[in-house]
Amino acid sequence: MMNKIENKNNKTKRYAANILLAAVFIVVITLIDQNLIGDQYIKRVLNLSAIYAIVAVSMNLVNGFTGLFSLGQAGFMAIGAYTVAVFTVPINYRASIFYIVPQNQVLAQIHLPFFIALILGGLAAALVALLIGIPVLRLKSDYLAIATLGFSEIIRIVFTNLKTITNGALGIKSIPGVSTWVIFIVAILSIVLIALLINSTYGRAFKAIREDEIAAEAMGINLFKHKVMSFAIGAFFAGIGGGLFAALLGTVDPKQFYFTMTYNFLLMIVLGGMGSITGTIISSFIVTFGLEFLRFFDEPLAMFGYNITFFRAGFRMVIFSILLMILVLFFRKGLLGQKELSWKLISNIFKGKNSNKKSNKGGAA
Amino acid sequence: MSVLKMDNVVMKFGGVIAANNLNIEVEKGKIVALIGPNGAGKTTAFNVVTGVYNPTSGNVYLNDEKITGLSPDKITNKGIARTFQNIRLFSELTVLDNILIANHLQVKSDFISCALRMPWAKKEENAMREKSEMLLNKLGLLHLKNEISSSLPYGEQRKLEIARALATDAKLLLLDEPAAGMNPHETNELTNFIHTIRDEFGLTVFMIEHHMDLVMEISDKIYVLDFGQLIAEGTADEIKNNPRVIEAYLGVEEDAEN
Ligand SMILES: Nc1ncnc2c1ncn2[C@@H]1O[C@H](COP(=O)(O)OP(=O)(O)OP(=O)(O)O)[C@@H](O)[C@H]1O
Ligand SMILES: [Mg+2]
Numbered sequence: 001m002m003n004k005i006e007n008k009n010n011k012t013k014r015y016a017a018n019i020l021l022a023a024v025f026i027v028v029i030t031l032i033d034q035n036l037i038g039d040q041y042i043k044r045v046l047n048l049s050a051i052y053a054i055v056a057v058s059m060n061l062v063n064g065f066t067g068l069f070s071l072g073q074a075g076f077m078a079i080g081a082y083t084v085a086v087f088t089v090p091i092n093y094r095a096s097i098f099y100i101v102p103q104n105q106v107l108a109q110i111h112l113p114f115f116i117a118l119i120l121g122g123l124a125a126a127l128v129a130l131l132i133g134i135p136v137l138r139l140k141s142d143y144l145a146i147a148t149l150g151f152s153e154i155i156r157i158v159f160t161n162l163k164t165i166t167n168g169a170l171g172i173k174s175i176p177g178v179s180t181w182v183i184f185i186v187a188i189l190s191i192v193l194i195a196l197l198i199n200s201t202y203g204r205a206f207k208a209i210r211e212d213e214i215a216a217e218a219m220g221i222n223l224f225k226h227k228v229m230s231f232a233i234g235a236f237f238a239g240i241g242g243g244l245f246a247a248l249l250g251t252v253d254p255k256q257f258y259f260t261m262t263y264n265f266l267l268m269i270v271l272g273g274m275g276s277i278t279g280t281i282i283s284s285f286i287v288t289f290g291l292e293f294l295r296f297f298d299e300p301l302a303m304f305g306y307n308i309t310f311f312r313a314g315f316r317m318v319i320f321s322i323l324l325m326i327l328v329l330f331f332r333k334g335l336l337g338q339k340e341l342s343w344k345l346i347s348n349i350f351k352g353k354n355s356n357k358k359s360n361k362g363g364a365a
Numbered sequence: 366m367s368v369l370k371m372d373n374v375v376m377k378f379g380g381v382i383a384a385n386n387l388n389i390e391v392e393k394g395k396i397v398a399l400i401g402p403n404g405a406g407k408t409t410a411f412n413v414v415t416g417v418y419n420p421t422s423g424n425v426y427l428n429d430e431k432i433t434g435l436s437p438d439k440i441t442n443k444g445i446a447r448t449f450q451n452i453r454l455f456s457e458l459t460v461l462d463n464i465l466i467a468n469h470l471q472v473k474s475d476f477i478s479c480a481l482r483m484p485w486a487k488k489e490e491n492a493m494r495e496k497s498e499m500l501l502n503k504l505g506l507l508h509l510k511n512e513i514s515s516s517l518p519y520g521e522q523r524k525l526e527i528a529r530a531l532a533t534d535a536k537l538l539l540l541d542e543p544a545a546g547m548n549p550h551e552t553n554e555l556t557n558f559i560h561t562i563r564d565e566f567g568l569t570v571f572m573i574e575h576h577m578d579l580v581m582e583i584s585d586k587i588y589v590l591d592f593g594q595l596i597a598e599g600t601a602d603e604i605k606n607n608p609r610v611i612e613a614y615l616g617v618e619e620d621a622e623n
Contacts (some may be wrong), residue, residue, distance in 0.1 A: 193480055200479035201465065201472050201490060204458075209464045211455040218415065218453075220441035220470030220533055229476060338457065 014343045016145050033180040044248070045292050046285075047072045047180055050187040052242045053284035056268040057191050057277055058237035061265075064274035065198055066230040067210030072132070072148030074261035075155040076125040076235040078254070082159060082244030083121030085172040085252045086140060087112040093174045101163040101171065114178060115343060118186070118243040125239025128155075129232040137227045144231075156254045162199060171253025190237050195277050197233065206230050208274075260317060264291065267324050279336030294319060366428075368537050369414065369445075374423035376409050380603045383409040385593040387423070390443045391537070391586075396563060396570040398580045400604075401507050402613060408450055408572045409537050410590070414571075416440040424549065427537070429527035442470055446535030448526040450573075456515035460506060460525055463514050464497040466492050467532035502595055503565070504528050504558075505614060514568075520551045531566060539564075540572035544579050559583060581605070589613065 031037045032046060055073055062070045077120060082183050084129065094103055101247050102108075112120070128151075136147045159166045205226050206214040217223050246252045268287045272279030294316045327334070376384040376576040383406040390473040391397045399407050412418045414425055416437040424433045428566055432440055434513055445496060446467075455463050472479075474486035501507040506528060511518060527586075543559070544552045556579055563570055574580045580587060581601040589604060591613040597604055604610055 121444060196482065197476065197480040200476070200482075200486075201469050201493065202464055202476045204466050204467045204480055207458060207462075208455050208469075212453050214417070215453040215455065216466070217437040217448070218441060218447055218449075219467045219529065220438050220446075221466070222436075222438045233476075235420075 004020060011154070017343055020290070029180060031182055043180060047183045047247075047248050049285040049288040050183050051241050051248060052268065052288050053281045053289070054187050054190045054244070055238050056265045056272070056280045056284045057242035058192050058234045059265045060269045060272075060274065060277065060280045061194055061198065061237075062116065062230055062234035063338070064269055064276070064280075065093055065203065065210060066206040066227060067213075068137075068227060068231060069145040070148045070231060070234065071145055071259070071262050071266070072129070072151050072235070073238045073265045074153035074257045074259060075148070076129065076238035077242030077245060078152075078155055078159060078252075078257035079125040079128055080118070080121030080239030081246035081252045082116070082166055082172070082242075083124050083239070084117045084243035084246040085175050086165060087117040087120070088176055088247070089113055089174050091289060092227070097173055098164075098167050101168065103167070104164040107165060113245065114176070114182075118240060121243040122236040122239035125242070126232045129235030130228065133228045133231045134256040136225055137231065137248070149259070152257070152259055156250075156257055156357035160254045166254075169254060171251055173251045175246050175250050175252065177250055178244070183244055183248065186240065191277065191281065192242055194233075194237060198277070202226070207275075263324075264320075267320065268326070269334075270324065270327050270332075273334035273338060275338035276334070276336040276340055278341035279339075283335060291316070291320070366393050367391060368428060369571060370426040371410070371414065372424045372426065373553075374410070374413055374425065375414055375421045376406070376418060377421045382593050384420070387590075387593070387595060389588055391571045392571050394563075395568070396572070396583050398584040398587045399571065399573045399590060400575070400577075400580055400587060404458065406593040407590055408541055409593075411447060411541055411573065414440075414539065415445060421456065438470070441533055441535065444535050445537045445539060446530035446533045447539035448523075448530055448541055448543060450545065452522050452526055453528070454514045454522060456513075456525055458514060459511050460501070460514050460517070461494075461497060463525060463529050464522040464532045465493060466501060467529045468493045468497060470533060496534060500528060500532055504531075505563075518552075520547055523547070523555070523564040527558075527562070531562065531568075536567065537571065538568045538585040540570065541575050542575060544574060544576045546556075547576075552576055555579070556583055 023326065028037075032043050035043070038046070055077060059070070059073045062068050080140030086107060087110060089111075091109070094108055097103075098108075125269055132147055132151055133144075136143050160169050162168075198206070205216070205221050208219065209223060209226060213223060245256075249256075264287060268283045269280050271287065272281070367390040369389070371389040373387075373468065374384055374387040375382070381620060385406075387410055389397075389399075389410070399410060401407055409418065413420045416432070416435050418436045424431055427440075427443055427445060432443060434444075435443075456464060458466075462491045472489060474483070476490050478486040479490070497570070498507060498510065503511055504524060504527075505523065506525060509521065509525075514522065517525060527538070527543065539557075541586065544555050547555060559570060559572075560583065562568060582617065584601060587597075587599065587604045588595060589607075589610050591609075596609045596613060597607045599607070
């Protein structure tokens with residue numbers, strides 16, 4: 001009886017805390033959107049973090065929840081980014097953008113609203129994922145890493161050479177921007193959708209495949225079908241992230257989608273916890289801000305008149321590689337492991353309760 | 366009528382003939398055991414039936430339908446479910462999730478309706494949960510439903526693996542050494558458990574087992590395998606007194622006890 005009342009009390013408390021959190025969030029985003037707090041730089045990095053969170057969570061769906069090893073996230077982002085770029089730049093700007101090689105005549109006449117182009121970009125990425133996944137996912141899992149790695153490189157070369165569509169190495173400029181609100185709402189929607197999928201019967205099937213392919217198959221789960229599904233859905237949301245990315249930056253070119261970008265997402269999901277959505281969101285913000293603040297490593301630095309040799313373009317990535325190695329070696333579970341951040345988890349941490357202990361106790365009972 | 370029929374099944378791995386001309390029939394509603402010394406090819410026979418291996422030659426029939434060479438998930442969909450010699454639970458997931466996953470093969474809703482929690486998908490999910498909890502309740506595992514399955518005691522893990530196989534709605538259950546690592550008390554309990562589920566779920570059971578008391582007590586028919594060959598078949602009494610069986614077991618008495 002007492003327990004019941006206490007439970008109810010806790011529930012109300014948690015409910016209130018959630019509402020409070022949502023309210024704070026809305027106020028902060030509105031203030032940032034209206035440029036009332038923070039500066040343009042902070043605003044941009046926040047937006048970038050939200051976009052990277054979508055892509056990282058989509059990668060976690062594939063790598064953390066389904067147990068596949070895909071390295072194609074930057075490539076799928078590129079597809080989404082270019083779709084938005086090609087279709088949303090105002091028609092009368094196009095001749096001046098495609099000034100060396102003219103744009104394809106049909107495409108030059110087509111202009112789509114942002115949201116349609118965004119969805120189209122996601123669908124295009126998913127379609128390409130199907131084309132890669134259908135032959136490769138029949139093989140043993142290791143081949144996916146190689147195939148997706150190859151794909152990210154090929155897609156960049158293709159985009160560099162399809163000049164009548166992508167404007168080659170010059171890239172596409174003057175992509176109309178979107179507000180912070182649009183970016184955050186699309187990010188929240190995307191992540192909520194992925195979370196809902198993961199907490200459905202399909203998500204359980206994905207986790208079963210991650211845990212034990214042989215047992216999953218023996219339980220009647222079609223491995224190929226579910227792997228392709230997870231991979232394509234992951235690509236769809238990476239494409240959505242790419243579309244937002246194009247709108248945020250206002251310009252796309254093939255160099256933005258180097259493999260190092262996928263590497264950042266890998267760092268985010270490992271840091272946040274393979275198999276934890278909330279962990280991935282938190283680490284997306286940490287890593288994105290970290291990447292920005294570490295930029296000074298890339299600039300020449302002189303101390304007492306000496307140039308410190310390490311400080312040059314690219315050194316930032318060296319630091320990041322080292323961080324990733326340390327993570328993999330010593331903190332394999334990341335921030336949250338497979339757990340999700342919740343009020344319960346927070347209160348447990350504050351009470352000094354270790355949830356590991358709890359499950360052990362349950363086991364002995 | 367025989368539910369399962371293995372017809373001249375041969376399984377070779379390179380030079381090793383793990384199964385040589387197996388002819389096995391399992392009749393509906395019966396409990397049939399497959400015994401034999403270590404390395405005799407028992408698990409291999411199961412792997413051929415469940416589609417893990419495609420036999421070198423020969424055929425497998427389920428209710429007179431040829432199922433040779435189908436993939437494991439298709440075979441489970443046709444109504445054969447199994448457990449593994451080395452328990453293969455989804456170990457990081459809860460007991461309930463393990464059972465729910467075995468229900469996934471019956472799901473009709475597509476992934477979009479499930480993610481968007483459409484009414485029909487929700488209905489299906491609720492029905493699935495209810496059915497799973499009922500099953501856990503029947504098998505006395507309901508109080509453990511939120512435990513991580515790897516935290517369960519060994520005996521309960523074995524039980525859960527059987528429960529998970531049942532949750533696929535299979536009518537033919539293949540158990541690979543269900544009593545391995547159990548003490549006599551647990552083995553006894555398991556014997557009753559297998560009887561109960563056979564009767565309650567209208568099952569046919571085909572099992573590999575080393576515990577001879579369990580095998581002798583429970584089986585309607587026993588097949589004995591040695592070096593990939595069937596050397597005897599019959600009732601418990603027939604097998605007990607068969608000189609070839611005694612001979613096959615004498616050299617490996619100690620192994621067989623494990
Ligand atoms: N995938 C495989 N590749 C090569 N050889 C195999 C394979 N699977 C089984 N074998 C061989 O086939 C023979 C039979 O093995 P199997 O596992 O079927 O025996 P078992 O009767 O189940 O033995 P145990 O009682 O130890 O479980 C063994 O010699 C084994 O080494
Ligand atoms: Mg075996």
